[in-house]
Amino acid sequence: MKTLTTNVQKGLHGELSVPGDKSISHRSIILGAISSGETEITHFLPSEDCLTTIQAFQDMGVNIERQDDHVLVHGVKMNGLSEPQHPLNMGNSGTTTRLLLGLLSGQNFTTDLIGDQSLSKRPMKRVTEPLSQLGPEFRVTGNGTLPITVHGDSNLSTVNYRLPVASAQVKSALILAALQADGISTIIEKQQTRNHTELMLKAFGGEIEQQGLTIKVTGKPNLIGQSVTVPGDMSSAAFFIAAATLLPNSEIRLKNVGLNPTRTGFLTILKRMGADITIQNETNQVEASGDLLIRSSVLHAICISSEDIPNVIDELPLITLLATQASGTTKITGAEELRVKETDRIAVVTEELIKLGADITELPDGMIINGATPLNPQDTDRVDSHGDHRIGMMLGVAALLIKGELKLANESAINISYPNFFTDLNQLISAKGFAAL
Numbered sequence: 552m553k554t555l556t557t558n559v560q561k562g563l564h565g566e567l568s569v570p571g572d573k574s575i576s577h578r579s580i581i582l583g584a585i586s587s588g589e590t591e592i593t594h595f596l597p598s599e600d601c602l603t604t605i606q607a608f609q610d611m612g613v614n615i616e617r618q619d620d621h622v623l624v625h626g627v628k629m630n631g632l633s634e635p636q637h638p639l640n641m642g643n644s645g646t647t648t649r650l651l652l653g654l655l656s657g658q659n660f661t662t663d664l665i666g667d668q669s670l671s672k673r674p675m676k677r678v679t680e681p682l683s684q685l686g687p688e689f690r691v692t693g694n695g696t697l698p699i700t701v702h703g704d705s706n707l708s709t710v711n712y713r714l715p716v717a718s719a720q721v722k723s724a725l726i727l728a729a730l731q732a733d734g735i736s737t738i739i740e741k742q743q744t745r746n747h748t749e750l751m752l753k754a755f756g757g758e759i760e761q762q763g764l765t766i767k768v769t770g771k772p773n774l775i776g777q778s779v780t781v782p783g784d785m786s787s788a789a790f791f792i793a794a795a796t797l798l799p800n801s802e803i804r805l806k807n808v809g810l811n812p813t814r815t816g817f818l819t820i821l822k823r824m825g826a827d828i829t830i831q832n833e834t835n836q837v838e839a840s841g842d843l844l845i846r847s848s849v850l851h852a853i854c855i856s857s858e859d860i861p862n863v864i865d866e867l868p869l870i871t872l873l874a875t876q877a878s879g880t881t882k883i884t885g886a887e888e889l890r891v892k893e894t895d896r897i898a899v900v901t902e903e904l905i906k907l908g909a910d911i912t913e914l915p916d917g918m919i920i921n922g923a924t925p926l927n928p929q930d931t932d933r934v935d936s937h938g939d940h941r942i943g944m945m946l947g948v949a950a951l952l953i954k955g956e957l958k959l960a961n962e963s964a965i966n967i968s969y970p971n972f973f974t975d976l977n978q979l980i981s982a983k984g985f986a987a988l
């Protein structure tokens with residue numbers, strides 16, 4: 552149980568570099584492992600989910616050295632992975648599981664994948680069904696969830712598949728399988744989702760083309776290890792962007808945050824709500840990045856619908872909190888995917904913010920939020936992450952606004968994506984005066 556910092560009146564100040572992007576960190580290990588030569592990764596995210604990916608590849612015989620956020624992967628090429636001696640433990644990581652299901656589809660061995668309680672409830676048929684079309688066989692439990700056994704097929708056929716769900720994980724699983732087939736595969740997205748796999752694959756020498764929602768991948772490329780610098784994670788930066796926006800007298804700068812256009816929906820939505828965010832020092836290597844300057848502002852309600860969702864999928868719990876502080880009625884729809892994340896994020900966000908006095912009604916695919924409501928504990932001084940890192944950190948931001956005491960149960964969930972979250976937050980709380988900008 553963690554006692555949260557509450558009643559912050561002087562706002563947030565100073566500057567901070569947020570940890571590396573989780574999606575890009577996972578992919579740097581995967582592509583590094585299946586390339587020839589060495590891949591050197593700088594500003595890797597050393598959180599539980601990304602360490603799960605490292606461990607899985609070490610269990611398949613890949614030599615990976617790590618010192619804090621610096622990682623060296625000694626690539627073994629596509630055919631150099633070896634059969635693990637025990638089930639691969641996916642922990643809490645949906646990304647590791649789904650991307651590995653794609654990669655293991657073309658391997659000449661059998662692998663068992665297991666995961667924690669939360670991950671073992673999440674849907675995996677969305678990847679095993681399309682992947683089966685290429686040739687591998689999957690033994691999946693009745694509900695289409697982990698544990699799963701993959702009988703890889705080293706002779707994969709190409710695939711032509713239209714995704715029924717907007718998911719970068721499903722898309723990436725298919726790309727990783729298609730890389731092992733002879734010929735060109737076509738994958739058509741339902742909506743544009745984060746394209747980190749495509750960008751990194753190109754940088755490693757792969758042949759992949761995107762036109763609109765259609766992606767064409769050429770199999771059997773000669774991938775060569777690269778130096779990867781991981782930009783700061785927009786989904787982690789989002790917590791400080793929200794806190795600085797909500798707390799009067801704040802002015803912070805977040806340095807080197809990833810600005811890939813498939814990940815900046817949170818900035819767009821916040822600006823639509825009236826937030827004061829300026830981008831500075833933008834650069835574009837493989838991935839775009841830049842600094843963000845955020846000042847407090849007064850927010851108003853907006854409507855968020857299905858076309859907005861893929862680009863802000865992980866920030867929606869936080870957007871719900873922001874909406875409780877915005878004047879008017881915010882409606883979020885088309886977000887049914889939130890129900891199959893680490894928790895049912897529609898139900899859990901509603902339950903926890905109502906404990907603080909928010910006015911939120913659940914919809915099957917979203918929420919209606921009436922604002923602005925002062926947040927204060929109603930009948931309990933305890934909120935709960937329910938084991939979901941993003942819920943835990945969102946509640947850490949909510950606490951800054953309340954008077955009185957608030958405790959967070961299951962706070963260790965934040966280690967999944969941001970082990971130093973509370974240390975970094977406290978740094979911005981205790982920084983004196985305005986940032987030297």
Ligand SMILES: O=C(O)C1=C[C@@H](OP(=O)(O)O)[C@@H](O)[C@H](O)C1
Nearest residue numbers: 574646717718719720721864865
């Ligand atoms: O590909 C990725 O790295 C991710 C894709 C998203 O999941 P879906 O593909 O299930 O939408 C996102 O929620 C997750 O945090 C990371």
Ligand SMILES: C=C(OP(=O)(O)O)C(=O)O
Nearest residue numbers: 643644645646647865892
């Ligand atoms: C949904 C998330 O991750 P994953 O699917 O990798 O568990 C997340 O980080 O919010």
